[in-house]
Amino acid sequence: MSNFINQKIKLAVKEAEKISNKLEIDSYPVKIEDVAKSLGIKVAKMKFSKDEISGAIKMKGKDGQPVIVVNEDHCEHRQRFTIAHEIGHFMLHNISSMHVDSSDVYFRDANATSNTNNIKEIQANQFAAELLMPRNEMINDLSGKYKIKNNDDDLKTIAELAKKYNVSQQAMMIRIGSLVI
Ligand SMILES: [Zn+2]
Numbered sequence: 105m106s107n108f109i110n111q112k113i114k115l116a117v118k119e120a121e122k123i124s125n126k127l128e129i130d131s132y133p134v135k136i137e138d139v140a141k142s143l144g145i146k147v148a149k150m151k152f153s154k155d156e157i158s159g160a161i162k163m164k165g166k167d168g169q170p171v172i173v174v175n176e177d178h179c180e181h182r183q184r185f186t187i188a189h190e191i192g193h194f195m196l197h198n199i200s201s202m203h204v205d206s207s208d209v210y211f212r213d214a215n216a217t218s219n220t221n222n223i224k225e226i227q228a229n230q231f232a233a234e235l236l237m238p239r240n241e242m243i244n245d246l247s248g249k250y251k252i253k254n255n256d257d258d259l260k261t262i263a264e265l266a267k268k269y270n271v272s273q274q275a276m277m278i279r280i281g282s283l284v285i
Contacts, residue, residue, distance in 0.1 A: 120234035133270030192231030
C-alpha cells in the first residue's frame, strides 16, 4: 500500500474517532441515524429506480439542510453501512452539491486503482468501519470475550460480534482481518 493512501486512510479513521469521542459513543450497536442527526444531517429512506444505488448525500435538501438518502430496499446492515459511508463523505470531502454511491464502492480497497475518486471511496469505507466497529472497542473484544482461537468456534464468535455491532458477518470478517494483520 502506498504511503499516500495510508495517510489518507489514517485521516479518515481519525475523523471517525473524533466524532465517536465528541458524541461520547460507548454503547453498541452505534445508533448511526442519531449520529447523522447530531451532525445536522437528515436521513431519508426511499426507493431508487436502480437497485445498485445504495445511497447519496445531498448538501442541500428541500429545507436547505444536508440529507442522506438510503435505498430502503437494501437490508438493514447495508443501510447502516451506507449511512456511515455518506457521513464519511460529508466530514471528509468537499461535496459541492450531491454525491451518489452505487454498491460497487464498498468493494474498493487500498488495492484498487488509486485515482482520486477511488481514494475518496476508500476513505469513506474506512471511516464507516471505524464509526460502526471502533478499533479500540474491537481490540478489547478480540482480546477478551470474543477471542479468535483459529478453531470451529470462530464462526460463532464472528456471528456474535456482527450482532453486537449490527453489521453483516462479511463486514465483521473484513474488519477483524484489518485489525489483526
Ligand atoms: Zn462513496
